[in-house]
Amino acid sequence: MSDRAVTDLDASVRLTILNGFLDGRAPSVASVARDLGLGDNDIAAAFDRLAAGRAIVLEPSSRDILMAAPLAGVPTDFSVRLGDRSVYANCIWDAVGVPAMLAGAGRPMDATIATRCADCAAPLGLEVRDGRLTSADPDAVVHFAVPAARWWADIVFT
């Protein structure tokens, strides 16, 4: 959020959202309000500020969380297994970003990423072990269709 001040509340809300997903929950305005001991209106306003700052993406008709990068609020083609639980990511960049994020916080980062070839739908897997990313598919490549300058024009497609 380079163009606006990040309040302490907004930072707490963002982290509560990410940790909620990592704990296998589906954070909402109500659940974050309960977790932080604050009112729904204050948390809803923080959700809106975080969305305006592109820290999260909300469903257009509600404040349900669609994305809290690198995590997804809805099932996607990018599943990231972390020990005995799994989370969803928004894209292959975000999927690999989950263990990168955990490593940055000093948490265990080993992960198994399951996705599919966007062309033929064949299952593709990535492993992060001991800080290294490997794949059983040696020819696998990453493709970004949208140039960086247009990523946010349609972030769901991107």
Next chain:
Amino acid sequence: MRLFRSEEHVRQWSATSGIPVGAVFSLDALWRLAQPWFHNRLSSTWRRATMDEAHAIFEQAGLTGAFWRLDG
């Protein structure tokens, strides 16, 4: 931002979908991109990268050219 079995599958997907091929790169480059991009995401002081910071991260991962310009 998807994974494909090979570059050939990217070309097939592009031909079928009509969406032009954008940037194709390796898993090594993806890993070099993701680590600096996400390493501080669980910090209370995280903020979005500035354009210059983002460009530096792209360049460090070997991702250069007009495709990777946020001001393009």
